Amino acid sequence: MKRKLSKKNTELFEPYMLITPLLILLAVFILYPVIANIVMSFFKWNGIKKPEFIGLENYAEMFKDEKFWGSIKNTGILLLYIPLGVILPLVVSAVLREGLKGWPFFRAALYLPNILGYVIMGSICNIVFRKTGPLNNILNALGLQNLAKDWLMSPSLAINSLGFVYGVWLRLGFGCIFFLAAMSSIDESLYDAAKIDGAKWWKTFFNVTLPSIRFSIEFWVVLSFIEVLARAFSFIYTFTNGGPGFATFTLEYGIYTSGFVAFKMGYASAWASVLFVFCAIIAVFQVKLMKREAE
């Protein structure tokens, strides 16, 4: 009896023991920083002296700060590039799936930005997009002088260049790999049936491919939101440094500036709390998606 009880206890606690290390890591590196950030947002702290409790002052200052609202606007502009960042890898994947001469080359070329990382790509893009950079040199050589702009010193061109490069081009490679993997799970008989029915490429794409990988598309959209909201800083820092002026100054960039240029840690934490709310909303969508898929 005692042996049976002990075995039952072990079976009861075993799952918890197995996930405990992960829970500890999650608690230390995810939960604690989130809670600490929210707590810090109620303090005034320059990173070296004793923090001073100031209640909601950081939030009051933030909501009056032009830079905060400007950063929300800029982040919103970047989010508008998500549809293109979904459609383009989808279409390219569908084309690549058909078989393309030199496919390994295209695959490598498309995926290269992912290997190099955002900091290096930001630095490279900064050089490419300069007034006297390779992009304008190529445009001038092709006789397209009127398209050779000062990409990084015009506010509208800078934010849209950032949106296109970061939201669409940089993620094209990984997007293709992601959707190709999703498409590989589609039953070939569906395509055979479509062929027999005389469906052309586009009809097959819209009526067979897209519905079959719907979950993957939705997941990619959610990932895209997270990438724009919370992973763009390193690219922006090296590409435009948040400028010209405040043209590419996003919410994430504002957190960095407040915390590590102004050394107003509490104020930066208030900004980060707002970003946390946005990301939490996205995370809720993601969980709902995954639950629906599981059902």
Place this chain on the structure above:
Amino acid sequence: MCVIFMLVPAVWAGGKKESASSVKTVTIWDFKCGSGASKVAMEQIDALIEKNNPDIKINHVAQPDGDNYYQLVRAAVQAGEGPDIVMFHGGVQAYEFDDFTLPLDKYIASWRSEIAEDNWAFCSEGGDGSKPVHMVPLTTQGFGIYTNKALLKKAGIDPDKVPATAEEFIANCKALKAAGIAPIVGGFSGGPYTVDFLFRCFIANIYGDKVADLAKNVDFIGNAQFKEACEIMKELMSNYIDDEATSTVYFTDAGDNFAAGKGAMFIGLLSDVNNWKTFCDALGKDNVGYYPTVNFTNASNKNIQVLQPCGIGYSIMSWSKNPDAAAKVLQAYGSGEGPGIFMGITGALGVNKKADINSLGYPIVGEILSRNSALDVTNILTNEDANSNFDRYCTEAFVTGEITIDEFITKCQSMLVNARAAR
């Protein structure tokens, strides 16, 4: 036998420890010693210190410049340990660390008179001179307009005459443009430094010794000359500042273009880059002229030089186990041969009165330092405004044209409000 073998290393180690403790290692963090002329100068000064002080060994650690540097220093402060000596920019970036740096009055007493009291006051706790000194200033930092005399002559302009008014300055720019010469070479990639630096010169010209009062009760808003300065900047940007061939960050290529004779004027620095030494070496010592500012018609501070009493300096951290040795290192950098070596190699202007400027062989240096000076406006601003927001406002107003002059003045005024709230 085994006991002897075990004891020998212990005795040897003990002996070694005893001789090692007589040499004190002084660790310095700074953002200048990693490369360029500063590296060469500091290596020489360090070697001199070690030669004159055999009991001191210097561990000079190059740290990245910019935001990263102060993040590293803050991390060290939070850990309560780190280097013995830390380099700071003069002003608010140093004052934030006053609680963590040693008062230096007793260490500098023997050579204090070699540096003006204004410089020491700026380097004191809080910066008003009423509390102990916490930093030894190495350089003074300023901004001004370097000129290529040959190009000015080519356009029919007297190269030795500083324009008496803003109208005369603009007329010179017109004449240069008419002669096919770029009036001012500028660069805006990464930051509007040409605009930023010229504004600091303007503000010195307008406010003079009242610059410090901008942090108390003197305003930008309502000052007709400040508005005139903005309008002049707009005109210069629209017609006379040439950034066509520039592209790199920090306007270095603009300075290179000026040194290559591609423009008549350049808004440069008095520290270790894009300075009198670079341009004199490139264009000829007698071919480089200098205007400290653009003189506004009703300005009471004509030809005043904007100058930070301390561009960069060294402080001893409170956790240092070798403060006396560290103080000797500071003295070697601030007094004796050190300032002359640093100035001669880097071109950064030193603050030690005994440094023989004439021995450098550059007449322009004496000319710059002979002028009356006014405080740099960024020395009274908060960290964020001085190192980020002011440049962004300048970009919005004068490079991209997103905001009007009135909006720019309002934003500049908000920086003064921030500075007053921070005090």
